[in-house]
Amino acid sequence: MSMLAQFVNRTEFASYEDFRDQLEIRVPENFNFAYDVVDAAAAAEPSRRAMVWCNDAGAGRDVTFADLRAGSDRAAQLFHKHGIRKGDAVLLILKGRLEFWHALLGLHKLGAIGVPATHMLTEHDLAYRFARADIRMVVTVPDAALEEAIDRAAAKRSGTPVAKVKLSGAREGWLDFAAEMQAVDGRWTRPAGAAATQNGDPMLIYFSSGTTGQPKMVAHDFTYPLGHIVTAKFWQNVRDGGLHYTVADTGWAKSAWGKLYGQWICGSAVFVHDYEKFSATQTLALCAKFGVNTFCAPPTVYRFLIKEDLSKYDFSRLEYAVVAGEPLNPEVYERFLQATGLRLMEAYGQTEMTVGVGNFTGMAPKPGSMGRPSPLYRMFLARPDGTPCDVGEQGEIVIPADRCRALGMFLGYHRDPELNERCMRGGVYHTGDVAYEDEDGYFWYVGRDDDLIKSSGYRIGPFEVESALMEHPAVMECAVTGVPDEERGQIVKATVVLAKGYEPSEELKHELQTHVKTVTAPYKYPRVVEFAKELPKTISGKIRRVEIRQKDRS
Numbered sequence: 259m260s261m262l263a264q265f266v267n268r269t270e271f272a273s274y275e276d277f278r279d280q281l282e283i284r285v286p287e288n289f290n291f292a293y294d295v296v297d298a299a300a301a302a303e304p305s306r307r308a309m310v311w312c313n314d315a316g317a318g319r320d321v322t323f324a325d326l327r328a329g330s331d332r333a334a335q336l337f338h339k340h341g342i343r344k345g346d347a348v349l350l351i352l353k354g355r356l357e358f359w360h361a362l363l364g365l366h367k368l369g370a371i372g373v374p375a376t377h378m379l380t381e382h383d384l385a386y387r388f389a390r391a392d393i394r395m396v397v398t399v400p401d402a403a404l405e406e407a408i409d410r411a412a413a414k415r416s417g418t419p420v421a422k423v424k425l426s427g428a429r430e431g432w433l434d435f436a437a438e439m440q441a442v443d444g445r446w447t448r449p450a451g452a453a454a455t456q457n458g459d460p461m462l463i464y465f466s467s468g469t470t471g472q473p474k475m476v477a478h479d480f481t482y483p484l485g486h487i488v489t490a491k492f493w494q495n496v497r498d499g500g501l502h503y504t505v506a507d508t509g510w511a512k513s514a515w516g517k518l519y520g521q522w523i524c525g526s527a528v529f530v531h532d533y534e535k536f537s538a539t540q541t542l543a544l545c546a547k548f549g550v551n552t553f554c555a556p557p558t559v560y561r562f563l564i565k566e567d568l569s570k571y572d573f574s575r576l577e578y579a580v581v582a583g584e585p586l587n588p589e590v591y592e593r594f595l596q597a598t599g600l601r602l603m604e605a606y607g608q609t610e611m612t613v614g615v616g617n618f619t620g621m622a623p624k625p626g627s628m629g630r631p632s633p634l635y636r637m638f639l640a641r642p643d644g645t646p647c648d649v650g651e652q653g654e655i656v657i658p659a660d661r662c663r664a665l666g667m668f669l670g671y672h673r674d675p676e677l678n679e680r681c682m683r684g685g686v687y688h689t690g691d692v693a694y695e696d697e698d699g700y701f702w703y704v705g706r707d708d709d710l711i712k713s714s715g716y717r718i719g720p721f722e723v724e725s726a727l728m729e730h731p732a733v734m735e736c737a738v739t740g741v742p743d744e745e746r747g748q749i750v751k752a753t754v755v756l757a758k759g760y761e762p763s764e765e766l767k768h769e770l771q772t773h774v775k776t777v778t779a780p781y782k783y784p785r786v787v788e789f790a791k792e793l794p795k796t797i798s799g800k801i802r803r804v805e806i807r808q809k810d811r812s
Contacts, residue, residue, distance in 0.1 A: 260498040260525030261295060262491065265484060269491065274621055274630055277492065281633045283484055283665055290455050291483040292330055292366035293448055295522055300327035307527045310501060310548055311356050314533050316540070318548060326359060329439075331446035333357075333364025336438045340395070340421055344369035344453055347391045347463060351375050351398040351509065354532030357425055357435060358508045359518065361397055366480075367446065369455040373463045376509030377404060384411035388420055391463055391475060391672065395421040397435060405429060457481050463672055464511045466609045475672035476511070476609045483519035485612040485666020488632055490520025493605050493616045495578040496552050498525030503545060505536075505555040511609040512583065516554050526552070538562040546572040556583030560590050560602070561728075561735065565757065568597035576600065580617075582607060584800055585703040585721045587728040588625040604628050606655075606703065608689060611635065612666035614655070615701050626725065627700040628693070634664050639695055644684060652694045652704055652717065660685030692719065709803050711740035713748045718782050720803065726774045727752055727784075732760040733770070737793050737801045741786055741810050752784035753806055755793060762789035 262269060265284050271277035286294065299306060304324035312318035342348060348370055352358035358374075365372045373391055377399060387393060388411055396408055405424060409431070412420040423433040448454070455461075461480045465473035494516065496502045504516020521528050529550055533540070542563065545553065553576060555563075560581060576598065582605040591602050605616035606628040614637060617629035631637040638646050639653035647653035657664065659682060667687070671677045681688050692704040704710065704719035711718040720738035727736045735755040740748035754770065756762065767787040774783040794805040 260523075261298065262487065262498075262524050265487060265523065266491075271620065274618065277618060277620070278631070278633045281488075281492075283487055283634075285457065285481055285484055285665065287457070288454060288480075289457055289484065290366060290448075290480055291519060292363040295483070296323060296330065296363055297327050299323040299522065308522060309356075309359070309527055310529045311354075312529070312531045312544060312548065314531075316544060316547070321356065321359075326363060328444060329356075329360035330363035330367060332439045332442050332444045333360045334367040334446050335364075335442040335444070336435070337364055337368055337370060337395070339438075339442065340433065342368060342370050342395055344449070344455070345371065345460070346394040347371040347373050349373045349375055349387060349391075349393045349396040351377050351379070351396065351404065352425070353377055353399055354508060354530050355399060355425060356530075356532075357397075360439075362518075366455075366461060367448070369449065369453065369459060371460050371463055371477075373465075374509050374511075374513065375465065376507055377401065379404075379407070381407040381410050384408055385414050386472070387465060388412065388415050391465075392418075393420055394418060395423060397423040398425070400424050400427050405432070455480050458669075460669060460672070462514070464514075464609050466511075474677065475674065477669040477672040479669050481665060482514075482612075483523070485634060485664075486515060486520030487523055488520075488616075488618075488634055488666070489515050489607075489613045490524045490526070492618045493603065493613050494520075494552050494554055494580050495603075495619050496521050496524050496526035497577075500526040500551040500577075501529050501549060502526045502552045503529040503531075503550045503554070505541065505553075505559050512556070515582075515607070515612070536562075538566050542566060542568070542571045545576065549575040551575060552578045552580075554580045554582070557581055557586045557590060558584070558735070560586070560594060564590060564593040564597065565734070573598050573600075579603070580605060582613070585628070585725075586626065587725040589725065589729045591623075591625040606691075606701070608691075610668040610687070610689075611657075611664075614657070614689075624696075624698075624700050627696070627702050629701065630699050631701070634666055636664075639693060639701075640686075644686070647695070649697055650694055652692055652719075654707060655689040655691045655693055655701075657687040657689070658685065659687050706803075709739070711738075711748050711750055713740065713743075713750060714746045714781065716781055718750060722778060723750060723752065723774060723782050723784065726777045726782075727754065727770060729777060730770060730773050732756055732766060734758075735793055735801075737803055737806060738784065739803045739806045739810070749785045750782060751786035751788065751806075751810070753788050753790050753793060755790055 267282040300323040309321040362372045426436045460477045462478045464476045506512035579600045580603045603617040607614045617623040640656045693701045723738040734757040737753045741751045743749040794802040
């Protein structure tokens with residue numbers, strides 16, 4: 259059975275207002291997700307399905323809570339045997355391998371800090387993380403090039419050496435994870451006394467995606483999983499006994515939103531596809547084959563899905579679909595609705611929090627709007643002087659944090675007091691994201707404060723122009739930025755990736771410009787259109803407009 263009733267006062271609400279005002283999440287003393295959810299589920303129903311794991315060839319198998327308990331106990335022993343203690347940071351580069359869940363839960367049991375990361379990190383990225391987070395061990399998938407980069411980065415490390423572990427196979431100076439897991443006996447007892455975890459201890463560190471600069475270290479404590487009850491139950495709408503699929507690499511914070519915490523508390527199994535390269539056709543086929551009930555993906559994935567012939571796939575068991583990560587273009591919403599009958603329920607959040615704004619269950623979504631504030635956060639839109647905005651007025655999304663830190667909110671930027679002071683000034687967390695609120699209380703995303711374009715006295719958000727461009731059949735993806743201009747301050751530029759069957763031309767440039775003038779305010783049209791084969795993105799798939807701006811300035 260679902261454990262949800264242990265942690266919430268109610269699961270059904272009459273309205274958004276009822277949900278916002280009445281939801282209560284109970285936080286036990288010394289809560290530890292690995293023991294209090296995973297092991298508790300294994301004790302109550304050892305054969306209960308926790309995961310459907312599928313390899314790149316499409317062959318799947320069920321993983322039970324008893325499997326996870328046994329694997330995480332062995333992993334905790336392995337880490338402890340090799341010197342990892344409470345508070346030590348361990349980098350996990352494990353793609354979608356099943357060992358990721360064993361390792362992360364094992365670190366939770368030990369009280370160590372899990373630092374998930376993508377396999378796309380370079381030597382420079384690795385050295386930066388080793389130094390900034392004081393990494394004591396790295397566990398990685400077998401990959402010769404990655405292993406060499408880790409060796410070089412570890413050699414640059416001063417002080418405590420980095421222990422290196424690969425999932426299988428021999429390499430000089432490295433441990434074999436599979437062999438080490440077999441070498442321990444699997445007997446693990448929950449630590450007590452000083453070794454026990456406390457709610458306020460750091461549990462996870464995510465390096466933010468860095469759309470505008472170097473990645474920041476976002477630290478979350480042991481209560482963080484409970485914040486994802488809102489994510490899973492009231493946004494993704496997972497159900498007891500269901501199967502949920504969030505498309506995300508385990509190195510992204512999005513995997514914490516959809517691959518273990520909230521879903522297991524709410525009784526849903528998770529679907530994991532361990533693929534080497536994303537394929538829209540394969541994703542659609544596997545969702546149908548394994549009977550995924552609830553689905554979550556970033557807009558980038560949906561943009562690829564709607565380019566496929568969706569009539570070929572069986573969506574009879576798919577009940578709910580949500581989207582987050584970047585703003586959703588209304589065109590994508592409408593195309594997906596036409597093909598599946600499902601309304602995409604958009605939400606907004608950051609690595610620093612759980613779902614902050616969402617189209618929650620029972621709400622009628624407005625295509626293009628990210629919804630209304632979560633009950634966990636006293637969120638509002640603020641002017642530069644800190645006063646609340648009026649309806650329709652653009653302002654920064656801020657969260658008061660003077661009285662208490664909201665459940666699911668990050669501990670702070672790890673070992674960066676200057677950045678913490680800047681982002682938490684006045685007892686308020688400044689997200690750096692700009693939006694406006696309509697007369698019904700729905701928030702509409704405008705853009706990152708750094709991304710706003712100031713042209714001839716107008717403030718132009720890139721998202722609105724991008725949404726207009728996305729309505730044109732020639733556009734697969736696009737990024738809108740400001741280009742310095744002596745007369746206007748800045749002018750609007752569109753960097754466009756074309757869909758199959760279209761070629762760059764002056765005629766197509768003019769057609770796109772005319773299209774934007776027609777569907778939005780004429781002053782917002784892109785005076786510069788550049789065609790590109792791909793857009794610069796972070797390792798989590800977000801568009802790096804800052805890179806386009808830097809290229810233009812140089």
